[in-house]
Amino acid sequence: MFFFGIEHEVAFLNKEGKFADFSHxxxxxxxQIIEQLPTYPSDYPQLRVGDAGIKMKRWYIEGxxxxxxxxxxxxxxxxxxEIRTTIHSDIQGAITELSESFHLLRKVAANFGLSPVLISxxxxxxxxxxxxxxxxxxxxxxxxxxxxxTANIHMVSYGPDLNISVADLSTEDVIDIGKKLTYYSPYxxxxxxxxxxxKGSLWDGLSVRTFIRTGKRPAALVFVxxxxxxxxxxxxxxxxxxxxxxxxxIEFKACDSCDNFLIYAALLTLLKGLVLDETLLGRAxxxxxxxHQLSAKEGFDNKDIFGNATKILQAAEVALxxxxxxxxxxxxxxxxxxxxxxxxxxxxxxxxLSSIEEVIRQTYQF
Numbered sequence: 367m368f369f370f371g372i373e374h375e376v377a378f379l380n381k382e383g384k385f386a387d388f389s390h391x392x393x394x395x396x397x398q399i400i401e402q403l404p405t406y407p408s409d410y411p412q413l414r415v416g417d418a419g420i421k422m423k424r425w426y427i428e429g430x431x432x433x434x435x436x437x438x439x440x441x442x443x444x445x446x447x448e449i450r451t452t453i454h455s456d457i458q459g460a461i462t463e464l465s466e467s468f469h470l471l472r473k474v475a476a477n478f479g480l481s482p483v484l485i486s487x488x489x490x491x492x493x494x495x496x497x498x499x500x501x502x503x504x505x506x507x508x509x510x511x512x513x514x515x516t517a518n519i520h521m522v523s524y525g526p527d528l529n530i531s532v533a534d535l536s537t538e539d540v541i542d543i544g545k546k547l548t549y550y551s552p553y554x555x556x557x558x559x560x561x562x563x564x565k566g567s568l569w570d571g572l573s574v575r576t577f578i579r580t581g582k583r584p585a586a587l588v589f590v591x592x593x594x595x596x597x598x599x600x601x602x603x604x605x606x607x608x609x610x611x612x613x614x615x616i617e618f619k620a621c622d623s624c625d626n627f628l629i630y631a632a633l634l635t636l637l638k639g640l641v642l643d644e645t646l647l648g649r650a651x652x653x654x655x656x657x658h659q660l661s662a663k664e665g666f667d668n669k670d671i672f673g674n675a676t677k678i679l680q681a682a683e684v685a686l687x688x689x690x691x692x693x694x695x696x697x698x699x700x701x702x703x704x705x706x707x708x709x710x711x712x713x714x715x716x717x718x719l720s721s722i723e724e725v726i727r728q729t730y731q732f
Contacts, residue, residue, distance in 0.1 A: 368641075370460045370634055371529035371615075373450040375428055375623060376471065381479025383723055387488055388429070388443040388521060395478070396427050396444050402474045412452050412611050424467050425449055430496060430521055435503045443496060445521050447471065453529075453611065457638075457691055461631045465732075468627075472730070484708075484729035486524050486561035486622035487575040489722045494521035519582060523575045525558075526630065528618040530637050537595050540614050542649070543641055544588035544603055549648035550640065551585035551620045552661040553674040557633060557698050558621035559665055559707035563722050572709040575622055576662035581655025585620040589613060599651045620653070624708065625730045628697055635694040639682025646681050666705040675702060 378396075380386040386395070403425050415421050428448040432441040449467045454460040472482050495518070500508070531540075547554070561575040562568055571577060582601060589607040590596060596604045607613040618637055624630055640646065666672045679698055686692040701707060715725045 367455065367533040368638055369529075369531045369533070370454050370457050371451050371527075372460050372464050372630055372634075373448055373527035373529070373617075374464060374468070374630075375446050375448050375524040375526070376468070376482045377446045377485040377524055378475065378480040379483050379723060379727060383727075385483075385485070385488075385490060385723065385726075386446075386480060387491060388445060388494060389491060391444050393427060393429070393442045393444055395480075396447055398478055399447065399471070399475050399480065400425055400427060402477070403470065409452050411609055413450060414609050414612070424451070425471055430494065432496070433501070433504050433507070435501055443494070443521065446524065447475075457631050457634045457694060460634070461627050464630070465627055468730075469732075481727070482730055483726035484560055484623060484625040484712075485563075485726060486559075486573065487564065487578070488522035488524075489563035489726075490566050491522055492565055494518045519579050523561075523579050524623050525575060525579075525619065525621055526623060528621065528630065528634055528637060529615055530618070530634065530641065531615045532641060535614060537590055537614075540616060541588050541590070541595075541597065541604060544586045544616055545649040545651060546640060546646065547586040547616065547618055547637065548584070548603065548653055549650040550646065550674070550678050551580065551618075551653055552657040553671060553678055554618075554633070554636065555580075555620050555622070555658070556661055556665040556671060556675060556707055557636075557701055558624055558629060559662075559709040560622040560624065560712065562709040562713050562716075566722070568713060568716060571663040572665045572707055573622055573662040576620065577659050580620050580653050580658040580662075583619070585618070585653040585658075587617045587619060589615045589617075597651060601652060603651050620658075622708075626697075626708075628694070629708075631694045632697045635686070635691045636679065636682050636698060638689075638691065639684075639686045639695075640678065643681045643685035645684075646678060665707055665709075666702060672702070672705065 378386040429442045429444040451460045451463045559573040561573045564574045584601045588604050589612040591613045
């Protein structure tokens with residue numbers, strides 16, 4: 367029995383038509399949207415609320431929390447709004463819920479002059495520097511967790527967590543799947559590429575997010591129950607589950623954002639097939655940064671990336687057999703056959719319009 371969930375980060379253009387990020391967007395600008403969105407009491411205890419109380423709904427503000435010299439949250443620098451689904455026993459259920467939540471978010475955001483746009487890396491600010499500078503308490507908090515020390519990357523990169531778990535798997539087996547997905551990540555992620563912009567112009571490649579992020583931050587993260595089950599690595603492969611519903615969850619974190627949610631269905635199906643597959647033997651505790659950078663630059667035009675992407679897609683399809691989900695893989699086959707990604711489309715549109723804002727304004731055209 368498989369279980370699925372999706373966490374999808376949404377960026378916005380503001381009413382002036384400018385990209386809305388931490389440099390000129392306040393917590394209150396986005397919180398007024400959150401306040402208008404519904405709460406579903408039956409979501410809990412599936413969804414984690416967190417200490418700061420920001421994550422009270424299916425939608426919450428993604429950002430960098432600021433603290434006084436204590437555990438009191440006093441502000442939050444904003445990145446965007448994250449949508450998270452509840453846990454589903456089928457892929458279609460997760461996609462349907464994500465779509466419904468997205469459409470509701472778009473409708474409410476429009477009331478405040480904000481419109482969602484597809485972005486996987488901040489097209490103007492290449493790094494995040496907290497202002498005012500961190501205090502001693504905040505520095506100690508960041509030093510305690512390897513991933514927290516890369517908040518400068520987290521605050522400028524946007525991407526999904528594709529969550530998958532399997533009932534009754536041992537901790538060893540779950541960690542082994544995490545290592546497998548980490549190893550094959552450079553060949554999985556090109557199917558999602560959508561970040562060709564950097565510092566206000568085109569970047570020389572297809573995914574600046576992958577180029578900068580993967581290696582410093584995890585490709586996959588496995589949630590375990592006990593301290594002694596953790597594997598020591600930077601970036602982390604394992605993490606202590608914060609609520610019981612997280613135990614045994616594998617989060618695949620390396621993909622760019624997608625504005626066609628059927629690609630998420632395809633990617634979840636690919637992950638499902640890779641979990642079932644017993645022929646692919648590669649394993650890695652930490653992502654291969656060099657290989658991810660090659661993938662980010664060249665995508666399917668690179669012979670090695672194309673060959674291995676073909677190999678894992680075929681292996682997943684064979685492992686799925688007559689599983690009805692196998693049809694979800696079709697969009698990935700099309701991308702591979704054309705050797706094109708969403709980034710190629712964004713680049714072509716930029717050449718025509720010469721404006722990042724005008725390009726991203728045309729995304730999420732359901």
